[in-house]
Amino acid sequence: MISKSALLKVILLGDGGVGKSSLMNRYVTNKFDSHLFHTIGVEFLNKELDVDGHHATLQIWDTAGQERFRSLRTPFYRGSDCCLLTFSVDDGQSFRNLANWKKEFTYYADVKDPDNFPFVVLGNKLDVPERQVSGEDARQWCRENGGHPYFETSAKDATNVASAFEEAVRRILALDDRADHLIHNNTVDLQRKSHPDPSCC
Amino acid sequence: MAANCVQKVLFELEGVFIHPSSDEDGIEPDLLVSGTLRIVDKEAEVFVEYRPLEEAVDPSNMLCAGKDSSSVMEWDQCSGEKSKSLIETQQSYETEWDMINAVSFKKKTFTNGDGCVNPSQERSRWAFSVSVGELRCVTLKVEGWSFLLLTLKEARSQLPTLHFHQGGSTQFLDSLRRVTLLSPSPEDETCLLVSTPNRALSQSFENLLDDNNFGLVNQKFRKDPYVTTLGGFSKVTNYIFDAFRGTEEQHQRPPEEVADLLSEVIPGLEINQQEEPGFEVITRMDLGPRPEVSRRPPLSAEDWTKHQDPEGRMTSISKLKKLIFKGGLCHAVRKEAWKFLLGYFPWDSTLEQRKVLQRDKTLRDYRSLIEKDVNRTDRTNRFYEGMDNPGLVLLHDILMTYCMYDFDLGESTELLLLGGMSDLLSPILYVMENEVDAFWCFVSFMDQMHQNFEEQMQGMKTQLIQLSTLLRLLDLTFWNYLESQDSGYLYFCFRWLLIRFKRELSFQDVLRLWEVMWTGLPCQNFHLLVCCSILDSEKQKIMEENYGFNEILKHINELSMKLDVEEILQKAEGISQQIQSCKDLPPSISSILGLEPDLCGSDPTHSGASPPLRPRPPLRRPDTRTSTSTSTSNGLLRASSAHNGCTVAFSS
Ligand SMILES: Nc1nc2c(ncn2[C@@H]2O[C@H](COP(=O)(O)OP(=O)(O)OP(=O)(O)O)[C@@H](O)[C@H]2O)c(=O)[nH]1
Numbered sequence: 111m112i113s114k115s116a117l118l119k120v121i122l123l124g125d126g127g128v129g130k131s132s133l134m135n136r137y138v139t140n141k142f143d144s145h146l147f148h149t150i151g152v153e154f155l156n157k158e159l160d161v162d163g164h165h166a167t168l169q170i171w172d173t174a175g176q177e178r179f180r181s182l183r184t185p186f187y188r189g190s191d192c193c194l195l196t197f198s199v200d201d202g203q204s205f206r207n208l209a210n211w212k213k214e215f216t217y218y219a220d221v222k223d224p225d226n227f228p229f230v231v232l233g234n235k236l237d238v239p240e241r242q243v244s245g246e247d248a249r250q251w252c253r254e255n256g257g258h259p260y261f262e263t264s265a266k267d268a269t270n271v272a273s274a275f276e277e278a279v280r281r282i283l284a285l286d287d288r289a290d291h292l293i294h295n296n297t298v299d300l301q302r303k304s305h306p307d308p309s310c311c
Numbered sequence: 312m313a314a315n316c317v318q319k320v321l322f323e324l325e326g327v328f329i330h331p332s333s334d335e336d337g338i339e340p341d342l343l344v345s346g347t348l349r350i351v352d353k354e355a356e357v358f359v360e361y362r363p364l365e366e367a368v369d370p371s372n373m374l375c376a377g378k379d380s381s382s383v384m385e386w387d388q389c390s391g392e393k394s395k396s397l398i399e400t401q402q403s404y405e406t407e408w409d410m411i412n413a414v415s416f417k418k419k420t421f422t423n424g425d426g427c428v429n430p431s432q433e434r435s436r437w438a439f440s441v442s443v444g445e446l447r448c449v450t451l452k453v454e455g456w457s458f459l460l461l462t463l464k465e466a467r468s469q470l471p472t473l474h475f476h477q478g479g480s481t482q483f484l485d486s487l488r489r490v491t492l493l494s495p496s497p498e499d500e501t502c503l504l505v506s507t508p509n510r511a512l513s514q515s516f517e518n519l520l521d522d523n524n525f526g527l528v529n530q531k532f533r534k535d536p537y538v539t540t541l542g543g544f545s546k547v548t549n550y551i552f553d554a555f556r557g558t559e560e561q562h563q564r565p566p567e568e569v570a571d572l573l574s575e576v577i578p579g580l581e582i583n584q585q586e587e588p589g590f591e592v593i594t595r596m597d598l599g600p601r602p603e604v605s606r607r608p609p610l611s612a613e614d615w616t617k618h619q620d621p622e623g624r625m626t627s628i629s630k631l632k633k634l635i636f637k638g639g640l641c642h643a644v645r646k647e648a649w650k651f652l653l654g655y656f657p658w659d660s661t662l663e664q665r666k667v668l669q670r671d672k673t674l675r676d677y678r679s680l681i682e683k684d685v686n687r688t689d690r691t692n693r694f695y696e697g698m699d700n701p702g703l704v705l706l707h708d709i710l711m712t713y714c715m716y717d718f719d720l721g722e723s724t725e726l727l728l729l730g731g732m733s734d735l736l737s738p739i740l741y742v743m744e745n746e747v748d749a750f751w752c753f754v755s756f757m758d759q760m761h762q763n764f765e766e767q768m769q770g771m772k773t774q775l776i777q778l779s780t781l782l783r784l785l786d787l788t789f790w791n792y793l794e795s796q797d798s799g800y801l802y803f804c805f806r807w808l809l810i811r812f813k814r815e816l817s818f819q820d821v822l823r824l825w826e827v828m829w830t831g832l833p834c835q836n837f838h839l840l841v842c843c844s845i846l847d848s849e850k851q852k853i854m855e856e857n858y859g860f861n862e863i864l865k866h867i868n869e870l871s872m873k874l875d876v877e878e879i880l881q882k883a884e885g886i887s888q889q890i891q892s893c894k895d896l897p898p899s900i901s902s903i904l905g906l907e908p909d910l911c912g913s914d915p916t917h918s919g920a921s922p923p924l925r926p927r928p929p930l931r932r933p934d935t936r937t938s939t940s941t942s943t944s945n946g947l948l949r950a951s952s953a954h955n956g957c958t959v960a961f962s963s
């Protein structure tokens with residue numbers, strides 16, 4: 111898809127309640143709701159990004175993590191450019207389920223080359239004091255499962271949220287065969303941490 | 312790429328004959344060609360192939376009506392660790408299916424698009440390979456032996472008749488049925504129309520139907536290895552997402568195929584064309600104009616009390632319900648009226664009886680429930696931590712109590728917080744301002760709704776099918792459009808149906824919609840007509856903008872909080888009148904809406920004077936759990952303060 115504005119599809123997966131919707135809302139609308147209802151099915155929001163003078167649209171797909179809704183989310187995996195595997199650092203089970211999520215994604219998205227597919231792992235709810243998953247455990251898992259980048263985030267106080275999504279973009283663009291997302295330039299400087307204009311589609 | 316082309320043989324039968332003489336002039340009359348018939352899954356497409364026995368067929372000479380089959384299916388060719396997990400999941404079917412080593416087939420692979428008929432190649436002239444998607448129909452005839460005629464959609468070439476002198480035609484058709492839908496043609500019973508279902512959707516539907524296991528290996532996979540092969544799957548997903556990316560031509564699928572698709576994936580719920588010729592009728596039915604109806608102002612407290620006799624019995628109930636249906640209730644009336652509408656209070660009970668009932672509920676049933684030990688997981692406990700909103704604590708207490716009450720929902724605490732159940736409770740709690748009343752009203756509401764939340768989601772399946780049936784009747788053009796975008800089974804209405812529009816409307820509008828629906832007027836399943844009403848309003852936009860699969864979902868999701876409940880209800884009522892005034896309604900429609908021919912026009916729920924008393928059912932399984940503790944930490948014993956008013960604020 112070569113066009114002026116590349117459309118990058120990023121999908122958030124992880125157990126119910128780990129904070130996927132909160133992360134998306136934080137990133138796109140810069141809001142946080144401490145009592146969100148569980149997502150039913152899938153929802154998506156677009157977020158415009160400027161990358162080295164090129165315009166990209168991030169299409170963020172938020173899915174229902176609860177097992178009951180599996181059949182409603184899996185048809186939408188296909189076509190993803192990056193998958194954000196999310197757990198909550200105060201919930202050991204959600205961390206142990208990462209492997210299942212990755213498997214489910216790889217299967218239903220029908221990823222051609224899973225070894226090189228960009229996954230980014232997010233340990234959310236960093237602000238919660240009682241951790242069940244240490245950063246070291248998480249990093250180790252990422253190392254052993256394909257060298258995925260790992261981010262500890264808090265949707266609540268906005269820690270690292272933008273960086274995580276930006277890393278997703280960076281990973282997508284780093285893939286050689288995706289170079290055509292941006293017309294001339296596939297080295298992207300996304301270090302800018304500032305995040306001044308969240309825009310909702 | 313050719314060396315990587317992986318194929319799976321789904322069916323193979325030797326000794327299938329072609330009688331060249333009967334197909335073509337100028338051939339030795341007695342020539343019989345014997346060969347092997349196969350159904351082969353090539354990466355993403357399924358082919359029916361025939362190869363004469365003696366001849367080594369060069370595939371480049373085959374008649375290949377299919378599209379590209381040169382791309383690689385990664386999973387199967389990988390070795391070692393790379394795709395280990397996937398291969399593991401596939402091992403079990405390798406024994407079930409005769410997977411022939413791809414090497415024997417590799418040779419030259421087809422090239423994209425150009426490897427078609429080459430009639431000059433005599434030696435392989437009887438060989439063919441045709442994509443199942445290219446088949447129009449399969450005709451089975453029996454005259455001494457069975458023979459099959461495969462007809463292509465595009466009559467660019469005729470395929471030879473296949474003669475099953477040694478049997479096997481049934482097995483062939485059975486195998487073909489695994490990869491496609493075969494439905495008898497109305498004109499000719501021996502002719503089976505071939506339609507290629509969208510496997511992603513049917514897969515997805517199947518998951519909805521019978522798949523509750525986490526992980527990739529589950530029973531369904533073992534039952535039907537074919538649909539789980541990645542080749543098959545990639546095709547479907549391609550189908551959907553290519554459409555999204557604009558590279559796929561639009562597929563128009565006739566409604567009858569969809570009915571088949573639905574009935575195939577949802578056994579027992581099928582829209583049966585044979586038994587209900589109504590299906591055909593539906594597609595052509597003219598409903599006549601939709602009447603304009605008007606809404607009324609909500610019922611005031613004064614009006615409500617006018618409908619009570621001195622002992623507190625409600626009077627002229629059907630008239631009362633009609634008023635509520637037409638205008639809803641003023642907020643002041645809700646706290647009392649909802650208890651009637653939901654069946655917690657019998658309409659003909661006296662004030663005195665209701666007091667007793669409420670006291671009994673409070674003291675006996677609810678107490679016995681809440682004193683059971685509530686098994687909370689760590690996760691749930693954490694949910695309460697730092698929870699500063701008393702309304703939310705209350706909400707979750709009630710939900711948890713409910714889950715003890717209704718064990719059908721399973722005992723997993725995740726279900727307590729299952730997306731949706733809190734949506735259904737919060738408006739009730741908000742109106743009741745009281746834990747015990749809210750609980751019992753919620754129980755009544757869940758009596759109508761709990762099928763939606765059961766393990767199998769039976770309620771959801773049923774409703775989606777019913778809605779699809781109604782929409783076809785009301786607006787076949789629109790339904791066909793949706794179907795052409797793979798949205799004919801209306802998955803995007805899932806949330807509407809699961810929680811009765813709770814997230815689509817503002818909180819106040821939800822209250823209005825629900826009380827109107829609870830009157831049971833003007834017909835059964837009125838909420839489905841509410842769906843039709845919303846869809847009717849969005850139709851133009853969706854079709855004009857030519858929205859595809861994803862865009863339809865996005866558009867519908869984004870209607871949330873932008874809908875006007877009065878407008879929706881007005882149109883929905885109009886639709887109901889339009890349907891009810893129709894003379895020859897197909898039976899499927901009448902039964903969805905509960906329109907018995909003789910009752911048509913009258914109140915379909917209860918007629919007038921003596922509405923049925925609906926006493927609360929006894930607790931379903933009050934003693935199945937041993938009470939290991941009566942201390943329920945997080946305020947479940949608040950029942951004793953049941954009449955405390957509680958101000959509840961929800962974020963919805
Ligand atoms: N303290 C804290 N709470 C969070 C954070 N992110 C989300 N939450 C809370 O965790 C709960 C669940 O968050 P959601 O965003 O709804 O979780 P989800 O992953 O979308 O869940 P599903 O939709 O069921 O798959 C909500 O009450 C959020 O307010 C966070 O970073 N810190």
Ligand SMILES: [Mg+2]
Pocket residue numbers: 130131132147148149172173174175
């Ligand atoms: Mg969510």
